[in-house]
Amino acid sequence: MKEFKIAVIPGDGIGPDIIREAVKVMTKVGEKYDTKFNFVEVKAGGDAIDAYGNPLPQETIDECKSSEAVLLGAVGGPKWDNLEGSKRPERALLGLRGALGLYANLRPAKVYNVLKSASPLKDEIIDEGVDLLVVRELIGGIYFGDRGTEEVNGVETAYDTEKYNVDEVKRIAHSAFKSAMKRRKKVTSVDKANVLDASRLWRKTVNEVAKEYPEVELNHLYVDNTAMQLVRKPSQFDVILTNNIFGDILSDEASMITGSIGMLASSSIREDSFGMYEPIHGSAPDIAGMDIANPLAQILSAAMLLEYSLNMSEAARDIEAAVEKVLNAGYRTADIYVEGTEKVGTTEMGKLVLEQI
Ligand code: NAD
Numbered sequence: 001m002k003e004f005k006i007a008v009i010p011g012d013g014i015g016p017d018i019i020r021e022a023v024k025v026m027t028k029v030g031e032k033y034d035t036k037f038n039f040v041e042v043k044a045g046g047d048a049i050d051a052y053g054n055p056l057p058q059e060t061i062d063e064c065k066s067s068e069a070v071l072l073g074a075v076g077g078p079k080w081d082n083l084e085g086s087k088r089p090e091r092a093l094l095g096l097r098g099a100l101g102l103y104a105n106l107r108p109a110k111v112y113n114v115l116k117s118a119s120p121l122k123d124e125i126i127d128e129g130v131d132l133l134v135v136r137e138l139i140g141g142i143y144f145g146d147r148g149t150e151e152v153n154g155v156e157t158a159y160d161t162e163k164y165n166v167d168e169v170k171r172i173a174h175s176a177f178k179s180a181m182k183r184r185k186k187v188t189s190v191d192k193a194n195v196l197d198a199s200r201l202w203r204k205t206v207n208e209v210a211k212e213y214p215e216v217e218l219n220h221l222y223v224d225n226t227a228m229q230l231v232r233k234p235s236q237f238d239v240i241l242t243n244n245i246f247g248d249i250l251s252d253e254a255s256m257i258t259g260s261i262g263m264l265a266s267s268s269i270r271e272d273s274f275g276m277y278e279p280i281h282g283s284a285p286d287i288a289g290m291d292i293a294n295p296l297a298q299i300l301s302a303a304m305l306l307e308y309s310l311n312m313s314e315a316a317r318d319i320e321a322a323v324e325k326v327l328n329a330g331y332r333t334a335d336i337y338v339e340g341t342e343k344v345g346t347t348e349m350g351k352l353v354l355e356q357i
Contacts, residue, residue, distance in 0.1 A: 002035045004310055007067040009060065012046040012089060013283025014293035014346075015073025021295035021350025022071060022302040025322075028357050029306070029315045040067065044096065045075025045089035045283075055087065056095040064100060069309035070276040071302060072096075074283035097138060102268035102276055103168070104175040105136040105247065106304070109254035109264065114327050115336060118259030121231060128235035133183065134254055135176040135239055136247025138268060140168045141198075143244050162198045164243065166205050171271060173209040176241035177216050182313070186217045186238035190226045190246055202243065223250070230254060255280055262294030262335045265301035267308055275309045277301040291345040294333040296323055299353055322356035 008023065010016040023039055030037050042060040049055050055075070064070045075089040085091070096102075111119055111130040119126050145161030173189075180187045189206045191199035203220055210218045221229065223246045229236060230253050242250060255264050261281040269275035279297030287293050299319060307316035326349070332341045333349050344352065 002033075003038060004035065004068045005038045005040060005066065006305070007060075007064045007070045008039045008041045009044045009064075009070060009072045010041065010047070011044060011073040011075040011283060012077045013074060013285040013288040015045075015047075015075070015283055017289065017291065017293050017346050018279070018295040018298035019071065019073040021346060021353075022298040024350055025299050025319060025353055025357065026071075026302045026306070028354050029318055032318070032357065033312060033315050035310075035312070035315075044072070044092040046077050046080045047075075048092065049080055049083070049087070049089060055089050055092040056099075060092075061096070061099045064096065064276070069274060069305045070096070070100075071298075071305060072276055072278040073298065074279065074281065076283050077285040077288075096276060097268055100268075100274065100276065101139075101270045102274075103137060103139045104172055104269045105134075105138040105251070105266065106175070106179060106269065106308070107134045107136065107251040107254070107264070107266045107280060108132070108304075109134070109251075109258050111258050112263070112324065112327055115258075115260055115263070117338060118336060119257055120259055121234070121257055125231075125233065125235075128233070130234045130257055132234065132237040132254060133179055133239045134247055134251040135172065135179060135241045136251055137164075137168065137172040137242070137244050138247075139244075140164055141244035143248075162196060162243075162245070164198050164202060166201065169202050169205040170209055173206045173241060174212075174271070175269065176239050177209060177213040180216045180239040181213065182307075184238040185215055187219075188226070188237055188240050189218065189220050190223050190240055190242040190250065191220065192223050192246075193220070194222060198243075206241065226250060227253060230257065251280075260294075260336050262297055262333065263300070264297050265304050267301070267304045269308055273309045273311065275305065277305040277309075291347055292334050293346050294335050295346050295350050296333075296353075299323060299350070318357055319353070322353045325356045326352045
């Protein structure tokens with residue numbers, strides 16, 4: 001029997017409600033594949049502020065570092081909104097990404113056939129299929145470059161710097177090409193190479209890395225065109241590779257196309273197999289503890305964890321197929337409910353997925 005240590009951070013709001021279901025699903029799929037997951041629960045976000053006065057205690061970082069992967073719920077909530085920046089729950093996310101060296105953010109956006117009415121796009125666009133993955137560089141670029149606010153010729157002036165070196169681009173490009181090899185083998189690299197030096201270096205480096213993946217088709221698009229193409233013809237995309245700021249914006253646009261944030265998972269990874277896996281949505285304090293949150297994004301995050309960190313692709317496919325079967329059978333949580341389907345709560349939805357594994 002294989003054993004893996006998994007750090008579990010339920011966090012705040014609906015975090016504990018949905019992570020409970022994901023842990024059950026992982027345990028069940030583990031039994032099927034003769035694998036034991038040793039879940040170690042640790043605190044981050046508001047939960048950790050309440051317990052230790054610190055959104056990211058050292059103990060949490062240490063437990064995460066000694067695990068194979070991290071499964072995270074969500075952090076934040078109105079209770080901690082008045083704290084100053086460095087003490088806020090959301091600081092834990094940046095802190096974890098930095099402390100764990102997670103430089104690649106992978107965000108799938110998929111429209112399930114039975115949920116296509118949730119998409120704000122027309123049927124004829126959605127019917128061509130939407131199943132893409134945004135691979136965003138996470139710890140470089142303008143969010144981390146030199147910045148300042150100063151007076152220039154008597155006028156208050158502020159600046160931020162977009163800066164990448166070849167090594168930073170190479171490693172994120174490899175993440176994108178490796179992901180494409182597991183998918184439909186197409187990478188679209190997104191930049192602004194008609195204007196920015198950093199983008200020209202980006203493009204040149206991506207072209208170099210592409211030579212190592214001859215099976216993968218590569219094309220380049222400018223970010224403004226990509227924003228348009230995402231709503232015009234999202235079916236053209238498989239893997240979108242981009243920098244930190246463009247990825248921030250495009251991954252939200254891609255999520256919006258699916259129309260259901262309760263369904264979308266994400267992962268932050270590095271070059272070894274370690275990663276942190278979480279839903280894209282927040283802690284939804286408005287529905288916390290009410291047994292109505294959609295646990296599927298969290299459950300699909302667990303599937304990503306199995307695929308990317310534990311190399312258990314078959315188990316990941318089992319979870320994805322189970323989710324699809326439950327949706328096809330007509331079960332919906334309140335956020336994706338439409339007339340003619342059956343409304344179920346968080347626990348019931350988790351149980352239904354479990355039964356399909
Ligand atoms: P949110 O994603 O928590 O909620 C937006 C809306 O979507 C709410 O109406 C919520 O009820 C609904 N929703 C979200 N997830 C759902 C689910 N699984 N099932 C059903 N409905 C769901 O965003 P927000 O309201 O802007 O933020 C709430 C808190 O979460 C804030 O403190 C914010 O800072 C934090 N946040 C955390 C993360 C994270 O932990 N990664 C990300 C975004 C926001």
